Amino acid sequence: MESMLHITTLHYLVLGAALFLLGVIGVLTRRNVVIVLMSIELILNAVNLNLVAFSRMWGEVHGQVFAIFVITDAAAEAAVGLGILIAFFRNKETVNIDEVNLLKW
Amino acid sequence: MGQIIQYIQSYRHSDLTPGAAGNMFWALVYIMLVFVGLSVAVIAMNWLERKILAHMQVRLGPMRVGPHGLLQPIADAIKLLLKEDIMPAEADALIFWVAPFVVVLAAFTVFVVVPFGPTHAITDMNIGILFMLGVSSLSVLGIVMAGWASNSHYPLIGALRSSAQMVSYEVAMGLAVVSAILMTSLNADGTGTLSMIGIVQAQQAQHEWFIFKFFPLGLLAFFIFAVAMVAETNRAPFDLAEAESELTAGFHTEYSGFRWSLFFLAEYSAMIAVSSIAVTLWLGGWLRPFPNLLSNSTWDLVFSLFPGITFLFFAAICFYNAARMPKHPLFRIQTVGLAGFGAVLGLIGLILFIPAVSIRVQDIFWFAAKVAGFMYMYIWYRGTFPRYRFDQLMHMGWKVLLPMGLGVLVLTASVALLQEKLWHP
Amino acid sequence: MAPVATPFFFYLLSGIMLIGGILVITRKNPVHSALALIVTLLAQASIYLMLYAPFVAGVQIILYAGGIMVLFLFVIMLVSIDRSVKERQFNSQWIVGMIAATALGGLFIAVFMKGKNIFPEHALPVIENDNTQNVATMLYGQYMFAFEIASLLLLVAIIGAVVMAKKRI
Numbered sequence: 001m002e003s004m005l006h007i008t009t010l011h012y013l014v015l016g017a018a019l020f021l022l023g024v025i026g027v028l029t030r031r032n033v034v035i036v037l038m039s040i041e042l043i044l045n046a047v048n049l050n051l052v053a054f055s056r057m058w059g060e061v062h063g064q065v066f067a068i069f070v071i072t073d074a075a076a077e078a079a080v081g082l083g084i085l086i087a088f089f090r091n092k093e094t095v096n097i098d099e100v101n102l103l104k105w
Numbered sequence: 106m107g108q109i110i111q112y113i114q115s116y117r118h119s120d121l122t123p124g125a126a127g128n129m130f131w132a133l134v135y136i137m138l139v140f141v142g143l144s145v146a147v148i149a150m151n152w153l154e155r156k157i158l159a160h161m162q163v164r165l166g167p168m169r170v171g172p173h174g175l176l177q178p179i180a181d182a183i184k185l186l187l188k189e190d191i192m193p194a195e196a197d198a199l200i201f202w203v204a205p206f207v208v209v210l211a212a213f214t215v216f217v218v219v220p221f222g223p224t225h226a227i228t229d230m231n232i233g234i235l236f237m238l239g240v241s242s243l244s245v246l247g248i249v250m251a252g253w254a255s256n257s258h259y260p261l262i263g264a265l266r267s268s269a270q271m272v273s274y275e276v277a278m279g280l281a282v283v284s285a286i287l288m289t290s291l292n293a294d295g296t297g298t299l300s301m302i303g304i305v306q307a308q309q310a311q312h313e314w315f316i317f318k319f320f321p322l323g324l325l326a327f328f329i330f331a332v333a334m335v336a337e338t339n340r341a342p343f344d345l346a347e348a349e350s351e352l353t354a355g356f357h358t359e360y361s362g363f364r365w366s367l368f369f370l371a372e373y374s375a376m377i378a379v380s381s382i383a384v385t386l387w388l389g390g391w392l393r394p395f396p397n398l399l400s401n402s403t404w405d406l407v408f409s410l411f412p413g414i415t416f417l418f419f420a421a422i423c424f425y426n427a428a429r430m431p432k433h434p435l436f437r438i439q440t441v442g443l444a445g446f447g448a449v450l451g452l453i454g455l456i457l458f459i460p461a462v463s464i465r466v467q468d469i470f471w472f473a474a475k476v477a478g479f480m481y482m483y484i485w486y487r488g489t490f491p492r493y494r495f496d497q498l499m500h501m502g503w504k505v506l507l508p509m510g511l512g513v514l515v516l517t518a519s520v521a522l523l524q525e526k527l528w529h530p
Numbered sequence: 531m532a533p534v535a536t537p538f539f540f541y542l543l544s545g546i547m548l549i550g551g552i553l554v555i556t557r558k559n560p561v562h563s564a565l566a567l568i569v570t571l572l573a574q575a576s577i578y579l580m581l582y583a584p585f586v587a588g589v590q591i592i593l594y595a596g597g598i599m600v601l602f603l604f605v606i607m608l609v610s611i612d613r614s615v616k617e618r619q620f621n622s623q624w625i626v627g628m629i630a631a632t633a634l635g636g637l638f639i640a641v642f643m644k645g646k647n648i649f650p651e652h653a654l655p656v657i658e659n660d661n662t663q664n665v666a667t668m669l670y671g672q673y674m675f676a677f678e679i680a681s682l683l684l685l686v687a688i689i690g691a692v693v694m695a696k697k698r699i
Contacts, residue, residue, distance in 0.1 A: 007540045009649045010642065012581070015544045017638040019551055019570075021631055026555035028627030029620050034560045034606055038567050041598070042551055045574055048586075056581045057649060061664045064586045065673055068665070071586075071593050072680050076687035078598050082605045083691035089609045098621055200561060231659050235588035242596030246568060249603045253561060261607070272600065299662055 012053035019046035031096045033088075037081050044074045122302070124217075124228020135227045139216050147373040151178040154484050161488035172443035173426065188362035193256055196359070200254035205360065205367035208247035212374035214240050219381045220301045222391045222468030233301035234282060237382055238275070241337070244375060245271050248356050251368075255359040263355025266495055267339055267346035273502035274336040278379075280510030281330040284322070284517045285386040288315050291521055305390030312397050316387040319520050325513045327387040329506055331482075334379040336502065338372060340483055342490035343498055380479035381472075388475050391468035409463050412470040416454030423447025539580060546573040558615050560606045564599060571595045585662045 019042055026039025048067045055063025085095070092099060116128040123131035152167075156174065159166030167174030192201055218233040220226040230236055245268045252264020289307035290297030298304065308314055316327045336343040347355035357368045384390060393408045427443040430436050456462055493501070550570035557563045571594045578587035669677055 005537045007536050010646060011540065011544075012577070014642060015547065015577075017635075017642070018548055021635050021638070022548070022551035022555055024634060025627065025631045028630060029624040030555065031617070031619060031621045032560060034602065034609070035555065035557075035563050038554055038560075038563055038602065041567065041594075042554060042570070045571065045594075048590075049574060049577065052578055052581050052583050052586055055583065061661070061668050064583050064661075064665055065668050067583075067586050068589055068669070069673075069676060069680055071589055072684065075593055075598050076684050078601060079687050079691040080694075082601060083694035085605060085609065087694045095609055096617065197559070197561065200565070203565070230584065232584045232588045232662060235585070235592065239588055239591035239596055242592060245596065245600050246603065249600065249607070250561075250565070253603070253607055265604070265607075268600065268604075272597075296660070296663055 009053050009057045012056075013050060016046045016049040016053065019043075019049065031098055033085050033095050033097055036097065037078065037085070040081075041074060041078065044070060120224055122224055122226045122229045124226075124230075132227055135225075136217075139219075139227060140213070143213070143216060143374060143377065146377060147370055148178045148182075150373050150376075150480060151181065153480070154487075157481070157484045158488050161485075172430070172439040172446070175443075175446065182366065185362055185366040190363065191359070191361050193359050196256045197254045200250050201359075204247050204251035204254055205364045205371070206247075207250060208244045208371040209367050209374075211240055211244040211247060212371040212378060215378040216374075216381075218301050219378070220305060220385060220390055221472050223302060223306070225391075225469060226302060229300050229302045231298070231300045231303075234286065234299050234304070234382070234386070237301075237378070238279060238282065241375065241378060242271075242275055244371065247371075251360070252356040255356070257359060260356050260358045263346045263358070267356055270339070270343065270346065270495075270498060270502070271337055273499060274333040274506070277329055277502060277506035277510050278333040278337060280507070280514055281326045281333065282382070282386065284326040284510070284514045285315050285330075287514070287517050287521060288318055288323070291524070301385050301390075304385055305392065308389050309392055309396075314387065314389040314392070319517060322513055322517045322520065323387065325509065326517070327383070329510050329513065330383055330387070333502075333506060334383060335483065335486060336498065337379060338375045340372075340376065341487035342492050345492055345495050345498065376480065376483055377476060380476045380483075383479060384472065384475040391472045393467070393471050409467055410458070411474075412463065412466055413454045413457035415470075415474075416450050416457060420447045420451035420454060423450060536580065540577070543573045543576050543580070546570070547577070558619055560610060561603070564602050564606060567602075568595055568599050571599065583661065585665050 023039045023042035023046060026042065027036050030036055030039065048070050051063040051067045051070070053063075055061060055067075088100070089095060112128070113130050116123060116126055116131045119126050119128075123129075123135055152174065155177065156166040167177040170177045170180050192198065215237050217227045218230050218236055220229070220233075248264050248271070249268050252260045252262075252267075255261070286297055286299060286304070288297075288311075289304050292307060292310055298307065311318070314323075316323045335341075339347055347357070357365055360368060389396075395404075423443055424447045427440050427447060430440045430443070457466060547570050550566045550573065553566035554563045554570065557566065571590060575587040575590040575595070578584075578590060
């Protein structure tokens with residue numbers, strides 16, 4: 001109980017791992033494309049949390065700079081992903097990933 | 106018990122804000138004060154808007170409810186609270202319920218860092234301006250949620266238009282803010298600051314309000330921000346998304362009663378918040394006017410009398426109008442009410458002359474006076490300008506204000522660099 | 531500024547984040563998922579504040595919660611059809627997915643158990659007041675090249691998204 005009260009870096013890493021797991025479950029099990037994209041955002045946030053926690057551990061800001069770059073990349077990837085989703089929706093009128101099976105044998 | 110008293114007393118001799126000093130009790134007191142002050146300001150804004158718009162349109166505005174309509178906002182509030190709470194059929198109940206609260210939270214949380222004086226802020230985050238811009242961009246989410254949850258055409262289109270407009274003008278606002286932040290770094294050790302109190306202190310150290318710095322660059326940045334902030338809060342002339350004649354009140358069409366009053370409260374609070382940003386960044390925050398030109402101690406004394414004189418002036422207006430009331434027995438209660446209100450204002454004015462109160466209130470008074478000037482400008486714009494059409498609005502946000510903001514930023518940086526190389530090689 | 535009641539806030543915020551994450555992956559209505567994600571992102575910004583990273587917290591609020599999530603909500607409003615809410619939500623490989631996630635979780639637990647003691651006992655003290663200056667010095671000094679590439683990446687992403695979402699090229 002005493003170790004639960006003093007918050008160390010390990011606590012933040014466990015939190016990041018839990019968020020990562022939730023994101024992975026979302027990507028693997030959901031059919032709605034938008035929710036899959038949001039689960040990918042959860043994964044990226046878990047990574048950011050790890051980076052910032054380690055940056056705090058060492059007392060330097062390299063981790064925070066990398067986290068800013070990750071947020072920027074997440075924005076770019078969300079924009080492109082949603083663009084693809086809109087183009088796909090215009091063709092097929094559905095947002096289920098299971099229906100993206102034109103190349104399936 | 107003695108420990109609690111000591112905890113409370115220990116803050117009184119510090120020169121930090123309660124948040125920075127870690128003092129929970131005074132932070133809560135300041136939060137209560139800001140909340141109450143903001144509510145009073147919103148009520149006053151409601152009355153002032155109706156009266157000033159009316160006088161600009163050569164009519165009188167509300168005159169019946171209290172003397173000169175002074176109790177009209179209270180009557181409106183009671184009416185809104187008692188109205189039936191309608192939720193449209195097949196509306197998403199959770200989102201419909203949450204949307205007004207998101208907008209109100211975003212509008213009120215911003216006031217945590219607004220600096221009313223060098224230690225009169227709830228806290229002084231060292232990313233103050235970034236926090237304010239970020240949290241005020243959360244109100245876009247509330248508007249999108251409100252439009253979506255209403256399950257009806259007009260609110261959806263209104264919400265889409267309103268949020269597109271807010272997001273576009275946020276970019277222009279951000280560029281203008283960056284130009285002002287650039288100017289804070291022109292001090293001796295070359296480091297700027299993002300904290301709101303630090304920005305005003307930078308203006309104090311450089312002896313120049315940023316609106317006058319590098320003329321006309323400071324003025325242009327201020328102008329860009331002033332236009333963008335009116336568009337950001339969906340006020341005239343950029344109020345296409347909520348104008349009655351265009352979209353039947355836009356994203357808050359389906360809201361009635363208490364929920365609508367939350368949107369209305371959030372709109373006025375957001376207006377006061379972005380005006381506070383403009384006042385802090387360009388108009389010197391809590392500094393009194395003419396700090397360089399009229400800087401000896403007699404002028405300090407004269408300017409320190411201004412709070413009391415302002416309230417005595419308002420009291421004089423009240424008494425004059427009470428004397429002008431019709432001498433009819435049915436008007437007696439209004440005359441007495443107005444004279445009583447004038448007496449209260451006069452008492453406050455007299456209290457503000459006491460030196461012990463006056464030195465504490467100075468900073469807050471000048472800040473509030475400048476923000477009140479901005480509020481008057483908002484009402485003036487509403488009474489004067491015709492409405493922008495939506496494509497004209499987006500054209501102006503992206504094709505006029507954004508290039509102008511970029512140009513001002515690059516020019517400000519170049520002039521600052523030149524000044525450093527030429528004057529301090 | 532000394533942190534106050536760190537364990538309480540840490541557990542509160544991590545609880546909010548985990549509940550928000552669970553709501554994101556389990557809701558039928560994508561708008562509810564987006565709202566839960568916004569709550570998660572805001573709680574994460576608060577955790578960044580606890581980790582003495584105020585600039586990253588500000589960037590997270592402005593970019594993630596105020597930018598990316600607005601984008602998500604717009605697109606959800608554009609493509610959301612009532613039919614998708616009434617369909618089956620979890621795909622047919624969900625058992626395999628859960629097994630894979632459990633394996634990953636087991637791996638994480640093993641790593642954390644084994645490496646529990648290699649972290650320094652207390653984090654080094656961090657002066658908070660010039661966090662923004664330090665980040666800026668690093669960003670525009672050592673990582674300038676990466677910064678320029680990130681801006682190019684954003685340009686390419688914007689052009690790509692506009693081209694893909696246009697009605698007629």
